[in-house]
Amino acid sequence: MSSEISDQPDIEAADIEAVRIEEEMEQSYIDYAMSVIAGRALPDVRDGLKPVHRRILYAMHEMGVKSTSGHRKSSSIVGETMGNYHPHGDSSIYDTLVRMAQDFAMRYPLVDGQGNFGSMDDDPAAAMRYTEARMASIAEEMLDDIDKDTVDFSSNYDDRLTEPDVLPAAFPNLLVNGASGIAVGMSTKIPPHNLGEIIDATIHLIDNPEASVPDLMEYVKGPDFPTGATIVGRDSIHKAYAEGRGRLRVRADYEIERSDRGSDKIIITEIPYQKNKARLVERIADDIKSGDIEGISDLRDESDRDGVRIVVECKRGANVDIVENQLLDNHLESTFGVILLALVDGQPQVLSLKEALEEYIAHRKEVVRRRSEYELDEATHRSHILEGRLQAVQNADDIVELIRSAEDRSDAKDALRETFDFSTDQADHIVRMQLGSLTSMEADEIRDEYESVQQDIKRLSAILEDETELNAVVKQELRETKSEYGDERRTNIIDDHRDVTHEDLIPEEQSVIVLTESGYVKRMSVDQFDDQRRGGKGIIGADVKEDDRVARVLCASTHDRLLWFTDKGTVYSTKGYEVPEMGRTARGTAAVNVLNLDEDESPVAVVNASDVDDEYLVTITKQGYIKRTHVDEYENILSTGIIAADIENEDVLQDVTTTDGDDDLLISSRNGMAIRFSESDVRSMGRSARGVKGINLGEADTAVCVSSISDPDSTTLLTVTENGYGKRTPLSEYRPQSRYGKGVVDIKTSGRNGPVAAVRPVEDDDHLFVYSASGQIMRTRAADISRVGRNTKGVIVMELESGDSVAAIGTLCSDSCSTE
Structure with a gap:
């Protein structure tokens, strides 16, 4: 064998061309890329279809698998498509067929499937031998008039058949159903839209060729996904429509x-x-x-x-x-990246919304023009035939005699042409006519048809000669498609003028926050509590366990920043909305579910720090140690908390307040003593400091509250005892003195009153929330509580059940703009 090969003479090539290999590789890659781009991966701007979609629909059209026919095995459709038009493997064809049948994938499915065609859970469709399909009704609109020379055809892959280069497309399918695909070096991702909106925008653009993208967005609100959901932000939609690229945020x-x-x-x-x-x-x-x-x-x-x-x-x-x-x-949110890339004259191009619609309008006008030319030719030919038939009816006897005397059909045709001046087509038709067609009744029908055909010729000629008439036809057919298939929008669109944060998504409302001694917390809307006159019993505000009692109550907004101080001197930070909202009768949730507490610590005080600017936080312990620290040291609070005060011996943190640097401070004791002094008497210290003595407590007495006084002229001091009695006293009666004095008598705690429960500076229009240890709560106005002097017993504020006591007081400003 090798000897036979060696004996053969060398044959010189007819033509040898020297090329640079890098240039050849570059050109070959470009040719390959363009074949992928144009032949497989990208949709045509005119019908919005890739070749495989177009070939499947055309194959179904040729098979007669219409929306009115029975379903056909999917394997049969795939086989017909692969054998005649798309020789790229059955799996890719079936996958495309499946997607065109999925109502969660396409806004307006082009295939009516029967059987398992997959699900939103990404379950695969059943094998093609188990499913059946036929064209959806709307898909027939894509192929309507394809047999009227409306589009160009090219040979299929083996030159046996021809296939359409593009479908007539009675609606802008590129935008209506969207498209996605990855080519070589580029990709497309076009979202689906509402058919009615797109058609309205198309009609508007036909009437107003100078319309801008914002003008078109009056009709096209945005993408309309088959799965609904919500698009967040109109600006991103406008960018995508104006530039052909954008990123949409879609929310469940x-x-x-x-x-x-x-x-x-x-x-x-x-x-x-x-x-x-x-x-x-x-x-x-x-x-x-x-x-x-x-x-x-x-x-x-x-x-x-x-x-x-x-x-x-x-x-x-x-x-x-x-x-x-x-x-x-x-x-629950995802990003949809819009790339409005499609083939325009066989070349990939990124389009704006207006450009995409302009390309479709140009295509549709060409389809209507070519269809009108085809129908005009048909009508003109029919008119010519009808003219011959009318002449034949008028000369029926002569024509019958002429045909009878002819030797054959050819002689008869020649005689008709010579005698009556018929054309070849007219003579052919007359020879084939039956005798029954020569009756007078038949003549009337021919005349009616002739007049109708003349009207068609006039109409079609007007369409071809007048651009306005052509546009009118395009618009009318679009309106008919909208009327037949239009539906309601599924996807909502909401404005997004700024980035959405957790806080933005939560309504801002005033709340009552309750903390118990055992560390249970909850939040309730203030609207659950109506104003009552002082002395009322209130209503249930918390389901407190037998061995527990309410420790603190605070009025704050859901958006306020709260600082939680524990008995061990640690501080934690949360937002108001992070405290679980519960009903009045609920016990609350353990604070460890809200704060990252150690096992042996419990929150004892909470401060609303949202309105704190260049101010100080002042802490007081039960033993009377007071400390003032600038708020800057509380800026970066870890989830595990930070040190707020150094607590020594058997002492515990008792209360916290805020000051502006020029306030007076007032410390109240359990036995009814109060001392007022300038906050400058307490130098600013670091968070880890213990503080200094603020009040010289008597035997068995403890500090209860610390209050800041910034406007003594409009503020009174509210004092409430554990037995439900209280009073308001002008601050002028509490003369300022030096820190660490014994102070003055604020209220009598002997007899009916009992020890002091809470002290707060209030104004007349403030709303008070008085909480009992057992969970009763009463809302009343500060003005309802009498103004009396120091060293008095006061009046009844809240009527308590036997064994119950006042535990805490919260105050809410009348305009709900800030809280104590």
Whole structure:
């Protein structure tokens, strides 16, 4: 064999061209890239279809698998498409067929599938031998009039058949159903839109060619995904439409079901487009297990054929607002990157909304023009035939005699042409006519048809000669498509003028925050409590355990920053909304669920620090040690807390207040003593300092409260005792003195009054929330409590049950703009 080869003479090449290999490689790669771009990966701007989509629909059209026919095996459709038009493998064809049948993937599915075509959980479709399909009704609009020379055809891959280069497309499918694809060095990702909105914008652009993108956005509000959900931010939509590129933030739709028992639920009803529902649920579950999301007791996917329903059940006492925000942050929002890239005259081009519609309008006008030319040719030919038939009816006897005397059909045709001046087509038609067509009744029908054809010729000629008439036809057909297939928008759009944070998503409202001695906390809306006259019993405000009692009550907004001070001198920071909201009769949640407390510490005081600017925090301990520290030292509070005061011996932190640097301080004791002095008497110290003595306490006496006095002329000092008695006294009766004095008598604590429970500076219009140790709460106005002098017993403020006592007081300014 080798000898035979060696014996053959060398043959010189007819033509040898020397090329640089890098240039050849570059050109070959470009040729390959363009073949992928134009032949597989990118949609045509005119019909919005890639070749595989177009070939599937055309194959179904040729097979007669219309919306009115029965379903056909998917394998049959795939085989026909692959054998005649798309020789790239059955799996890619079937995958495309499946997607065109999925109502969660396409806004207006082009295929009507029967069987398992997959799900939002990314479940695969059944094998093609088990499923059936036919064209959806709207898909027939894509192919309507394709047999009227409306589009160009090219040979298929083996030159046996021809296939359309583009479909006539009775609606702008590129924008209506969107598209996605990855080519060589480029990709496209076009979101779906509402058919009615796109058609309205198209008609507007036909009437107003100078319309801008903002003008078109009066009609096209934004993408309209088949899975609904919500687009956050109109600016990003405008950018995508104006530039052809943009990033949309898509948020799941959900509702919150609140329960009086504290077990709130978040019901997710719609998820972002192209989000895998099963994977979404799985990722939420993973975050719950890892502790990245807290406060969820159960997670269930209750979705069915009717729609999505994912139930997120919160733990009893958990703050549903925080759970909601954690889900939004990590799972319920996704980004849809818009790249409006399509083939224009065979070349990839990034388009604006206006440019995409202009290209479609130009295509549709060309389709209508070519169809009109085709129909005009048909009508003109028919008119010519009808003219011959009318002449034949008028000369029926002569024509019958002429045909009878002819030797054959050819002689008869020649005789008709010579005698009556018929054309070849007219003579052919007359020879084939039946005798029954020569009756007078038939003649009337021919005349009616002739007149109708003449009207068609006039109409079609006007369309071809007048651009206005052509546009009118395009608009009318678009309106008919909208009327037939238009539906309501599914995707909502909300404004987003700034970045959304957890706090932005939570309504700001005034709340009452309750803290018990055993470390239970909760939040309630102030609207749950109506004003009462002093001396009332109040209503249930907390379900306190037998061995527990209310320790503190604070009025604050859900957006306020709260500083929690513990008995060990540690401070923690939260927002108001991070405290779980519960009903009046609820006990609350353990503080360890809100604060990262050590085992042996409990919160004893909470301060609203939201309005604190260049100010100080002042702490007081039971033994009377006072300390003043600048708020800057409390800026960066760790989740594990930071030191707020050095607590020694058997002492514990008792109370905290804020000052502006020029206030007076007033310390009140359990036995009814009070001392007022300038805050400058307490130098500013670091957080870790113990402080200095603020009041010289008597035997068995302890400090109860520390108050800051900034406006003594409009402020009175409210003092309430444990037995429910209290009074308001002008601050002028508390003369300033030096720090560490014994002070003056504020209120008598012997007999009926009992020890001091709480002391607060108040103004007449302030609202008071008086809490008893057992959980009763009463809301009243400060003005309802009598103004009397020092060293008096006061009046009844709250009527208490036997064994109960006043535990704490919260104050709320009349305009709800700030809290004590």
